[in-house]
Amino acid sequence: MRLRTTTSRHRYPGLVVGAVAVLALSACTGSAEDAAADEESSSDAAPAAAEGGNDEEGDQVTIGFSAPAADHGWMAAITNNVRDLAEQYPDIDLQVAEGTNDVNLQISQVETFINDGVDAIVLLPFDGAAMTPVALKAMEAGITVVNVDREFDDPNAARVTVLGDNYGMGVSAGQYVCEQAGGNEDAVVAEIAGIDSLPLTQDRSQGFEDALSECGLDVDARQAAEFTVESGEEVAAALLQSEEKIDFLWNHDDDQGVGVLAAIENAGRDEFVMVGGAGSANAMREIQDDSGVLKATVIYPSTQGADGVKLARLILQQKAMTDLVEVEVPRLVQLYAPVVTGDNVDQYIDSAFES
Template sequence: MRTLARGRGRFVIAGTAILASIGLLAGCTGTGAEEEDVVDQGTSVEENAESGDTVVIGFSGPAADHGWLGAINSGAQAAAESFDDVELRVAEGTNDANAQIAAVETFINDGVDAIVLLPTDGAALTEVAIEAMQAGIPVINVDREFSSPFAARTTILGDNYGMGVSAGTYICEQVGDNPDAVVAEIAGIDSLPLTQDRSQGFEDALSDCGLEVSARVAADFTVAGGEAAASQLLAANPQIDAIWNHDDDQGIGVLAAIESSGRDEFIMMGGAGSRNAMEAIQADDSVLKATVIYPSTQAADGIALARLIAQQKTVGDLVTPSVPNRVVLDAPVVTKDNVEEFIDLSFES
C-alpha cells in the first residue's frame, strides 16, 4: 500500500490510504445455491493498489508564495511519486489567471488523462475547466471552487466554515464560563469567501456558549500583515481573553506583535496547521495553545482520486461503486494533548 506520511489517517487520501475495503453483504437462495454479491462493489482495495495503465495527470496551482500553498504543491508531487503508474506534469505556479488558463489549455492539447487544478480564481478558471471536461478529460477541482458544476468531475475542499466552528468550540471550552470574556479575531483577507465562511462559523459556535466576537481585525495571510493587524488589535483592546488567528503563516507576525507588547493575559488559537505553530503548541511556552487544521493534503488527495477516475476504478471502502463528486475534509483542533498525531502533516511557513 502506498501512502504519504500521515497522522492516524484522518484525512490523507494520497496513495491508496483512502481505499480500506469494506465487505459487502452476499445473498444466497434458500436451496443452497452458490452465494452471489448483492451489489457490484466496483474495484477492491487490492485491485486499486495494483499497477494499472500509466495515467498522465496535469497539475496546476497558484504560486507557492505561502507555506500552505508550498505544501499543496509538494504534496501533489509526493502523491504522484508514490504510484508507479502515474506520470505528473506540473505547470509553473502562478497567480495570473490567464497564465493558468494557458497551462490548462496546454494540458488539453497534450491529451492528458486527468487534470488536478487548484485555481488562482475559481470563477476565472471555470470556462477552461469545462473545456477540459468536454474534451473527455476529468478535472479534479481543489480548494477554490469553480462557478459551474459542469467544470469538475470531483471537487476536494477543506472545511472553512468548519474551521470557524472548531475554533469557536475550543474557545468556548476554554473561556466560556466567563460571560464577559473578550474574544478577538484576526481574520485573513476579508473579501475572500473562505474568510467569510471561517468568520461565520466562528460566530455561530461562540453564540452557542453565549459569547461573541468583541474585537476583529483583518490581515492578508502574510507575516507583515499579521504583525500589523495584531498590533492594531492589541493597542485598541487593553484586555483580551482569547484570540483566534485564521492563519498560521500570518500568525508568525501575530506572535511577534504579542511578544513586543508584553501581553500574555489571553490564550491564542491558530489556523491551517503549520509546523512552527505545532512546535509552539508542543513547547507550551507562549500564548498559542491550539490550532485548527486546514488540510494541505488536498492536492495529494486529488492526485489519488484522479488516478482512480482515469483508470476507471472506484473507492474501495464505499458500497456505491464510484468516486465521490464532492469531498469535504474535516477541521480537527490540535492541542498539546494530540499534537503528536498531526505534526507530520504540518507544513513549513
C-alpha cells in the same frame, strides 16, 4: 489509447463525503455447510482481491497540476505533497505548471494542458470564479477535471471537488473558545482573518461566529490580513494597540500566525489564549512547548492537491474508493477540521507543513 471518462451534466447537491474511512459491514445467514463454503470461497478470493487493489500499477495516466504561487508554507506544501504522491505511482505522468497568482497565466496553463491532451487536470485555482470557464472547456474536451480547495462557480466544471472545511474550521475554533471560556459570557474575543474577499475567509468567519453564539459570545474585534507573515504582524500590532483586553484570539492561518506571534511578543501581551488555523508544524511545536499564548490550532489539510491527483488516477483507471460501497468516486470530498491541542498534537505533527 487515451483514457476518458463520461461526464455527467447534472448537478448533484448534498453529496458530501468526509475524509474518514467508511467501513461497510455485511452479514448473512444460512446453514453450517453454507457458512463453511462461504469461508472457503472468501479465503480463496482474498489474495486476488489484494493483488487487484487500487495501488496496484494500472494504465499510464497523464495528469496536469496547477496551483497558485507557493508564497506561504501551506501552498508550498500543497505542491510538494502532489509531487511526493506522484513519485509513489509509476503509472502517473505528472505535469506540474509553475505556481502563479496571475489568473490569466493560470488560464493559459490550463489551456496548454488541454492542447497537450492530458487525461486529467487537478486545479487549485487562484480564483475559482475566474477559472470556471476554462475548467468547463476542459471537461467539454473530455478531460477529467478535479477542483481543489477553491470552488468553481459551476459544479459541472469538475468531475470531483476536494475541499477543506472552511466553515468547519471556524466552528471548531469557536467551540474550543466556548469550552475554554467555561460559561464566561463577558470574555473578549478577537479574530485575525485572512483575505476578506475570498469565500473561504468568509466561511471561516461565519463558522466562528455561529459557534460562539451557541455559548453567548461574539467577536468583539476583528481585523483581516493577507495570509502572509508581514500582514499578520502588521494587523496584529494594530489590533493589540486598539484592544486593551483580550481573552481569546483566533488567527485564521498559521503562516500569517508567525507574524501575529511576533507582534504579540513585541507588545509583551500574554493575558489571552490564541488559537491558530491550518495546522503548521511550527504552530504545533509552539503548542508542544506550552510556553506562550498559542494553545491550539485547527487543521486545514495541505494534502488536498495530492488527494485530488489520487482521485483523478482512480477515475481514469475506472476504479473506486474501496472503503465505500459506492462503485464510483464521489462528486465531492470534504476533509475534516479537527482541533490540535497539547493533548493530541503528537497525532498530527508528523504530517504538518512548515511555515
